[in-house]
Amino acid sequence: MTDFTDEQIERYSRHIILPEVGGVGQRKMLDARVLMIGAGGLGSPAAYYLAAAGIGHLGIVDFDTVDLSNLQRQIIHSTERIGMLKTESAKKTITALNPDVNVTLYNERISSENIRELFQGYDYIVDGSDNFATRFLINDACVMMNKINIHGSIFRFEGQATVFNPQDGPCYRCLYPEPPPPGLVPNCQEGGVLGVLAGIIGNIQAVETLKLVLGIGKSLSGQLLIYDALNTEFRKLTLKRDIHCPVCGDNPTIKELIDYEEICGTA
Amino acid sequence: MSVKVRIPTPLMKLTNNQAEVTAEGGTIADLLNNLESQFAGMKERICEENGAPRRFINIYLNEEDIRFLDGDKTKIKDGDEVSIIPAIAGGAV
Ligand SMILES: [Zn+2]
Numbered sequence: 001m002t003d004f005t006d007e008q009i010e011r012y013s014r015h016i017i018l019p020e021v022g023g024v025g026q027r028k029m030l031d032a033r034v035l036m037i038g039a040g041g042l043g044s045p046a047a048y049y050l051a052a053a054g055i056g057h058l059g060i061v062d063f064d065t066v067d068l069s070n071l072q073r074q075i076i077h078s079t080e081r082i083g084m085l086k087t088e089s090a091k092k093t094i095t096a097l098n099p100d101v102n103v104t105l106y107n108e109r110i111s112s113e114n115i116r117e118l119f120q121g122y123d124y125i126v127d128g129s130d131n132f133a134t135r136f137l138i139n140d141a142c143v144m145m146n147k148i149n150i151h152g153s154i155f156r157f158e159g160q161a162t163v164f165n166p167q168d169g170p171c172y173r174c175l176y177p178e179p180p181p182p183g184l185v186p187n188c189q190e191g192g193v194l195g196v197l198a199g200i201i202g203n204i205q206a207v208e209t210l211k212l213v214l215g216i217g218k219s220l221s222g223q224l225l226i227y228d229a230l231n232t233e234f235r236k237l238t239l240k241r242d243i244h245c246p247v248c249g250d251n252p253t254i255k256e257l258i259d260y261e262e263i264c265g266t267a
Numbered sequence: 268m269s270v271k272v273r274i275p276t277p278l279m280k281l282t283n284n285q286a287e288v289t290a291e292g293g294t295i296a297d298l299l300n301n302l303e304s305q306f307a308g309m310k311e312r313i314c315e316e317n318g319a320p321r322r323f324i325n326i327y328l329n330e331e332d333i334r335f336l337d338g339d340k341t342k343i344k345d346g347d348e349v350s351i352i353p354a355i356a357g358g359a360v
Pocket residue numbers: 170171172173174175241242245246247248249
């Protein structure tokens with residue numbers, strides 16, 4: 001029924017013995033198709049653990065190269081890979097960890113031109129991007145293509161995570177109808193971030209992805225998780241679908257993908 | 268009413284790095300004016316010129332977004348907690 005090799009039974013034994021996973025769940029993971037946007041702070045831990053878990057088809061989108069200043073948090077890369085494409089570096093790490101994972105690389109900058117093609121073959125989109133233009137584009141494409149968006153973002157000592165599931169909850173524009181004008185809130189690399197915070201939030205994205213793939217537990221859809229590292233506090237706020245949302249509301253005004261002006265960043 | 272207000276990281280420079288402050292008011296609108304009187308510049312960061320909260324900042328009364336309550340006319344009672352949550356973009360780089 002589930003058709004594993006002996007090596008796979010051993011590799012995934014700690015999953016397979018979980019009643020919530022079992023052989024059936026492990027097979028779901030091996031058959032799952034997940035697209036990771038960004039192989040940076042959030043993408044490093046998320047992609048790494050998704051690969052360890054045996055997500056069978058993992059796409060990675062990034063056009064940047066590894067820089068020394070990335071390594072304080074981007075643990076999928078390493079010192080000897082400085083200058084290498086992040087996608088190539090991520091694939092090396094993932095393949096060394098788990099050869100079961102089919103990794104597909106997209107060395108591209110996401111735009112309205114290529115996003116539909118990028119998303120087409122995937123069911124779950126993990127947003128580890130670093131700027132509002134990309135986040136709004138990912139959101140709109142997910143709503144239009146009915147894909148689940150596993151969202152995470154970090155700033156200094158604070159992180160946010162949620163799931164935007166077009167089937168049962170709000171989208172990013174239900175929270176924030178349009179991107180902030182430049183300069184009013186920090187975008188991209190402004191302000192710094194505690195490296196480990198990327199690990200916490202990226203791994204929450206990985207957990208949410210696995211739960212969705214397995215169909216277990218209660219997803220973060222409709223809830224915004226806020227993590228305050230300085231005070232060691234997790235809070236959950238309620239998110240609701242806004243019937244006036246410009247993209248998923250009852251009378252949507254945004255019907256085509258928008259490229260907001262990119263003022264920085266990767267992916 | 269005196270309530271606890273959670274200040275997001277990008278606005279903490281206005282509160283001497285305090286992540287949590289106390290403010291007074293019967294409604295969210297009163298509370299925002301009270302915050303401004305304690306921390307000059309706060310209201311301008313949170314609200315448009317017409318007084319409505321900016322579109323990339325949400326205000327929550329306890330766990331609920333005030334847009335789905337009574338907006339800035341939402342009433343506040345003792346012991347409530349107000350959170351100001353801006354969109355944050357960071358992730359990769
Ligand atoms: Zn929406």
